[in-house]
Amino acid sequence: MKSILTILSTRVLASLHAIGAEGDPLIRPSTDDKFGDYQSNCAMGLAKKLGQKPRDLAARIVEHLDVDDICDKVEIAGPGFLNFHLKPPFLAKCLQDIPALPQDAEADRLGIAPATPTETVVVDMSSPNLAKEMHVGHLRSTVIGDAVARVLEFAGHEVIRENHVGDWGTQFGMLVAYLRRENPAIADHPESLVISDLESFYIAAKKRFDTDETFKTESRETVVALQQGDPQTRVIWQAFCQESLRHCHDIYDRLQVKLIDRGESFYTDKMESVVATLDAMREKDPQGFIRDSDGALCVFLDGFNTRDGEPLPLIVRKSDGGFNYATSDLATILHRVESLKATRIIYVVGIPQKQHFAMVFSAVRKLGWAGPDISLEHLGFGSMLSKTGQPFKTRVGGTVKLKDLLNEAVARARSVLTQTTPEDQPQNRSAMTSDQADAIAETIGLAAVKYFDLSHALSSDYKFDLDMMVSMEGNTAPYMLYAYARIRSIGRKADVDWSSLPTDVPIILEHPTEMALAKKVLQFAEVYDLLVRDLRLNVLTDYLYELAKTFSRFYDKKHGVRIIDAPEESVRLSRLRLCDVTARTLKLGLHLLGIETVEQM
RNA sequence: ACGCCGGUAGCUCAGUUGGAUAGAGCAUCGGAUUUCUAAUCCGACGGUCGUGGGUUCGAGUCCCGCCCGGCGUACCA
Numbered sequence: 001m002k003s004i005l006t007i008l009s010t011r012v013l014a015s016l017h018a019i020g021a022e023g024d025p026l027i028r029p030s031t032d033d034k035f036g037d038y039q040s041n042c043a044m045g046l047a048k049k050l051g052q053k054p055r056d057l058a059a060r061i062v063e064h065l066d067v068d069d070i071c072d073k074v075e076i077a078g079p080g081f082l083n084f085h086l087k088p089p090f091l092a093k094c095l096q097d098i099p100a101l102p103q104d105a106e107a108d109r110l111g112i113a114p115a116t117p118t119e120t121v122v123v124d125m126s127s128p129n130l131a132k133e134m135h136v137g138h139l140r141s142t143v144i145g146d147a148v149a150r151v152l153e154f155a156g157h158e159v160i161r162e163n164h165v166g167d168w169g170t171q172f173g174m175l176v177a178y179l180r181r182e183n184p185a186i187a188d189h190p191e192s193l194v195i196s197d198l199e200s201f202y203i204a205a206k207k208r209f210d211t212d213e214t215f216k217t218e219s220r221e222t223v224v225a226l227q228q229g230d231p232q233t234r235v236i237w238q239a240f241c242q243e244s245l246r247h248c249h250d251i252y253d254r255l256q257v258k259l260i261d262r263g264e265s266f267y268t269d270k271m272e273s274v275v276a277t278l279d280a281m282r283e284k285d286p287q288g289f290i291r292d293s294d295g296a297l298c299v300f301l302d303g304f305n306t307r308d309g310e311p312l313p314l315i316v317r318k319s320d321g322g323f324n325y326a327t328s329d330l331a332t333i334l335h336r337v338e339s340l341k342a343t344r345i346i347y348v349v350g351i352p353q354k355q356h357f358a359m360v361f362s363a364v365r366k367l368g369w370a371g372p373d374i375s376l377e378h379l380g381f382g383s384m385l386s387k388t389g390q391p392f393k394t395r396v397g398g399t400v401k402l403k404d405l406l407n408e409a410v411a412r413a414r415s416v417l418t419q420t421t422p423e424d425q426p427q428n429r430s431a432m433t434s435d436q437a438d439a440i441a442e443t444i445g446l447a448a449v450k451y452f453d454l455s456h457a458l459s460s461d462y463k464f465d466l467d468m469m470v471s472m473e474g475n476t477a478p479y480m481l482y483a484y485a486r487i488r489s490i491g492r493k494a495d496v497d498w499s500s501l502p503t504d505v506p507i508i509l510e511h512p513t514e515m516a517l518a519k520k521v522l523q524f525a526e527v528y529d530l531l532v533r534d535l536r537l538n539v540l541t542d543y544l545y546e547l548a549k550t551f552s553r554f555y556d557k558k559h560g561v562r563i564i565d566a567p568e569e570s571v572r573l574s575r576l577r578l579c580d581v582t583a584r585t586l587k588l589g590l591h592l593l594g595i596e597t598v599e600q601m
Numbered sequence: 602a603c604g605c606c607g608g609u610a611g612c613u614c615a616g617u618u619g620g621a622u623a624g625a626g627c628a629u630c631g632g633a634u635u636u637c638u639a640a641u642c643c644g645a646c647g648g649u650c651g652u653g654g655g656u657u658c659g660a661g662u663c664c665c666g667c668c669c670g671g672c673g674u675a676c677c678a
Binding site: 024028039041047054079080127129166295296304305308309312314317319322325354358383419455456457461462468473475476478479493494530534538542545549553555556558559560562563564600601 | 602603604605606607613614615616617618619620621622625626627633634636637638639640641642643657658659671672673674675676677678
């Protein structure tokens with residue numbers, strides 16, 4: 001299904017060609033109802049380029065415009081805006097063209113075609129350090145990365161969600177050494193390892209490391225053993241990593257996020273070869289952009305300076321011979337390009353690392369490891385702050401575990417659910433058992449956290465406010481889920497089976513709220529186009545909120561229309577169809593954001 | 602010092618290559634309820650878009666200066 005905006009763009013473009021002009025038709029939804037449904041802003045800019053009067057050019061565009069099948073009228077307004085007033089029958093036809101709900105409801109595309117051609121995209125996301133428990137700092141990358149992956153998957157691309165976990169480095173020597181001390185039998189039964197609290201395990205190990213010289217030495221020896229591939233050490237290390245990953249996947253499962261775990265350790269040999277290659281280049285050309293500096297192997301790139309104004313290098317081998325994250329990022333890019341055949345790599349990592357990625361990308365380009373046909377993108381996001389705008393910490397200044405945060409959100413959702421279902425008015429609500437309420441609260445609570453995050457512009461910091469996100473009012477997940485649940489409730493009450501609702505009934509758009517809802521539903525296609533182009537997820541949340549609000553008006557007893565007891569059967573069917581496409585749009589939109597719906601609340 | 606990001610209503614935030622009178626939610630105030638789930642809807646109030654210049658038919662958006670805040674600036678990731 002093409003968006004109305006796309007159709008109008010095509011028509012205006014054709015008209016521009018007819019009068020020998022070239023340019024973007026600049027079609028946008030009208031800023032005000034009195035300016036019609038869509039407007040074109042292209043005449044003013046074009047007129048200037050052509051040395052004509054804007055209104056004259058606008059008139060010529062209209063003269064050559066063929067939109068009789070779409071519009072009632074096209075007006076020229078102000079300095080040269082074109083205002084398009086859509087034909088209700090055209091909108092009705094567009095709605096009727098939305099295919100029926102497929103057998104597999106999960107496969108519902110609302111008539112939106114996949115992209116052509118498709119490509120292989122790597123989304124680098126989440127990436128916690130396995131030494132510790134996942135904390136709130138991993139929330140945004142996980143939630144945003146998942147939504148981006150879902151959007152691109154829906155567009156038809158092959159998406160590989162890479163969880164580049166930290167499972168390598170000196171701290172793992174310490175943890176393995178500590179594990180061996182605390183649990184000497186671990187090497188014989190690695191699969192039985194259970195660490196209930198990773199965080200306190202790490203803290204205990206660290207304390208020992210700082211206070212016990214013997215243990216410190218032991219830890220260092222363990223790191224060496226690990227790096228040399230000592231089988232017994234590796235078994236324990238692997239047991240630890242797997243246990244830590246189990247903790248992570250408890251959270252991923254809960255969030256319904258699917259990931260491929262590929263940790264640092266996977267790249268150890270690849271990092272060796274990256275450094276060997278660069279070192280060889282350095283030897284061949286000692287005065288080139290790859291040089292030794294203070295004992296470190298460095299790649300020097302234009303445009304990056306230290307605070308003293310000296311050239312700032314990308315260090316790929318530290319002076320102690322060790323590797324750092326630049327080394328591993330170079331190795332991952334090679335792997336993703338050469339082995340995974342990715343043509344687009346998206347890093348969902350916080351904005352503070354912007355410079356790092358700029359340097360890595362610059363190095364990769366300069367080295368020729370990724371040509372112009374490969375897109376490297378850092379999708380940076382802002383920080384999550386506390387409600388007061390301070391860094392997000394516990395009262396004692398520690399990091400907040402992601403698990404605790406999610407539990408808190410679900411508990412709040414549960415209490416909102418209880419509060420809004422007063423015992424003395426049970427008839428106001430669908431009957432709900434305590435278990436059902438728990439399950440619904442789980443969905444709402446997680447939805448609230450995700451939706452609140454995604455409804456902010458990616459690059460801005462936001463203040464984490466539980467009260468706000470679980471509220472039924474405003475641009476929140478509960479409001480959205482409620483709108484969806486209400487529609488489903490209408491279906492139950494009207495005793496209709498949505499999947500067998502006849503799709504060949506005429507759609508009647510007479511009431512203003514019917515028109516408004518029809519337009520809003522059809523707008524999904526253009527919002528989706530924008531979303532795929534820019535990956536600006538809040539564009540979708542804003543749209544879904546508008547859609548939910550538009551539905552609430554349509555459904556409102558005073559300003560809206562009757563549905564189940566509509567005056568005529570044809571009208572009833574038409575309105576039920578509107579309900580259906582609204583619900584499906586809400587469901588699909590939320591699904592693309594990684595948010596599940598509930599059938600009742 | 603340099604670089605990046607931000608400063609929009611009392612609060613939280615939108616604002617798509619520059620477009621018409623800068624939007625929404627919360628809060629406050631007023632209205633609608635014998636309910637197809639009022640968990641909602643309608644209305645009102647609320648702005649020198651940090652600041653001073655510039656570019657032009659038109660600037661929250663682009664350019665320059667300044668103020669304020671955050672982050673980054675060689676071997677932590």
